[in-house]
Amino acid sequence: MSDILGELRALRAGDLPTHGGHTLAYVYDSGLDGLDELAAAAYALASSANGLDPTAFPSLLRMENDLVAAAARLLGGGVGSVTSGGTESCLLAVLAAREARPDIAEPSIVLPSTAHAAFHKAAHLFRVRAVAVPVDPVTFRADPGAMAAAIDDSTVLVVASAPSYAHGVIDPIAPVAAAAARRGVRMHVDACIGGWVLPYFRRLGRPVPEFGFGVEGVTSISVDLHKYAYCPKGVSVLLHADAGLRRGHYFASARWPGYTMLNTTIQSTRSGGPPAAAWAVLRHIGDEGYLRLAEHTLDAVRRLREGIARINGLRVLGEPESTLLAVAATDDGFDLFTVADEMRERGWYVQPQFAFETSPMNLHLTVTAANRGSEAQFLADLATSVDAARERGPVEVDxxxxxxxxxxxxxxxxxxxxxxxxxxxxxxxxxxxxxxxxxxxxxxxxxxxxxxxxxxxxxxxxxxxxxx
Incomplete structure (x- = not known):
């Protein structure tokens, strides 16, 4: 057994680090001692239980209801389902909206061009037309007028982000939701990233616009617990304003000789490990713990943003309100792809994002509580990487x-x-x-x-x- 685990450790040695704040994409690190061990123990206790049948494993039902209740307290109520991640939550929001309108032969969804690619995946899988609306070219936020104009008789769902992944800005949820409500169309807020941290930012005095069910017209919200709730992957919650709105993504089939299949999500068999681990983490950190983590994260974001502004040749795109920064070049004297390589050599992973519409090529930073305390070293290495990229010159392609x-x-x-x-x-x-x-x-x-x-x-x- 030790040999097998040793082999696994050797395999993992080639991965990006998941702790310490050096990987600024893909992972979310609280920096709290003992949290991994607690989550692993809880996961192991429930991993053999099967979420397929909540009557057979009532412990999972209890834990999932507790997770949904915790999300609902943050976001203004609603009923929900626990899913495997943000993509599945977004898929189910689209599916529920489509199923609620069987009278529309060729349904569509309206979304800003900055909405997460998960909605394009949903459109592809469920044969729904995605109508992508260009965003404001400077702020990168959804344009409420353009979004309203794009809604027509085929629209079953309107989408906005809180915040968008690419730029970390919050779309104007209220006017977009109002436009959807006027047409009798559902409105989904993708708060997969921000849903667990933005309410705490507001408590810390940061002016965060309302984006939950307190906004008239919002009918569903997605929030990932494996992001700023710092739970192991993959656990997300999809909230709907009421059970009737949720029913469209439920599935049942008695048309075979076996058990009647009943599913609340896309998956059937689901390990009890992820929800149990999330349940344990939420109980351990608690409300005051999440407030402290949000404070640490907010402080790290502020320090990084201010420091980036002082580096010759760099700027932050838009006016990010959350935990994500998009760092672009102010001149063509160096290549940002080279900067990413230089940062990798110095032990940091920053994620390149390709140019799209008015958004230039940039480097994405997901900032977590674990980044607090390492801001000075990151900024020093970033400045050195920019200097090295200038020295190397432009990237030549054969x-x-x-x-x-x-x-x-x-x-x-x-x-x-x-x-x-x-x-x-x-x-x-x-x-x-x-x-x-x-x-x-x-x-x-x-x-x-x-x-x-x-x-x-x-x-x-x-x-x-x-x-x-």
Missing amino acids: PDVAAFVATLDPDTLTSEQFAGLLAAAGLSGGGALPARMAEINTLLAQARPALRERLLLEFLGGLYQPTS
Whole structure:
């Protein structure tokens, strides 16, 4: 047994660090001692229980109801379901809205162009048309007038973010919800990131606009507990204003000789581990604990934002109100993809975001409570990385490779063409990536979104192959 765990530890050694605040995307770290051990113990106690049947495992029913109640207290009420994560919560919000309008043959959802890609996934899976509305080119917030104008007789759901992932800004929830209500359309607030931290920011005196059920017209809200509730992945809550609105994402089938299948979410069998771990973490941290964590996070965000403004060549996009920062370049004297590589060499992961509409290429920072205390070192390394990127100069892409990419059609791309591109870019087909990604990211940035999607899907397929 120790040999197996030793092998697992060796495998994990190549991963990004999940603690200490050095990975500013993907993970959320409270910095609290003993929290991992508590969550792991709770997970182990309930991992063999099956959330498929709450009457067989009433402990899971109790814990899920407690999680929903905790979310409802923060966000103004409602009834809810515990899901596997933000994407599933968003999927179910779209599904419930679609199922509530069987009279609409070709339903659509209206969303700002900054809404999370999970809604495009929902549109793809459930055959709903996504109407993406451009946001304000400076603030990156949804434009209430444009959103209202996009609602028509086919619209079953309107979406807004609190905050958006890319820029950390909160959409104007109230006017967008009012526009949806005037047309009798549901309104979903994606608060997967902000739902557990923004209410505490408000208590700390930060002016945070209302985004929960206190806003007239809001019919559903998603909030992830594995983000700023600092629970293990993956636990999210989808709240609806009432049980009637929720019913559309429930599923039942008695049309086979086995048990009558009943599901509240997309999943059937669900381990009791994640909700049990979340339940234990919420009880352990408590309301005052979350207030302190929010205070630490807010302090770290302020210090980082002020420090970034002092670094020659960098600026923060928009006016972020939450915990996310998008850092762009103020001149073309250096390449941000190179800055990301330099930061990686100094032990920090910052996430490159490609240019889209009026949003330039930038580096995404997810700031958590664990970043408090390391702001000075991060900022010093960021300034050094910018200097190093200036010294390296612009990223050069092989003209022949760029020309080859320009000829590719995402609808007809073959595996052979993709293999040729990998070879031309000096990559193997086994999924191994170079230590420095600036050239690859620059090449991807030159590809239009549809082609970039297809190229990355081909690459993803190459990663998931049976081991020999």
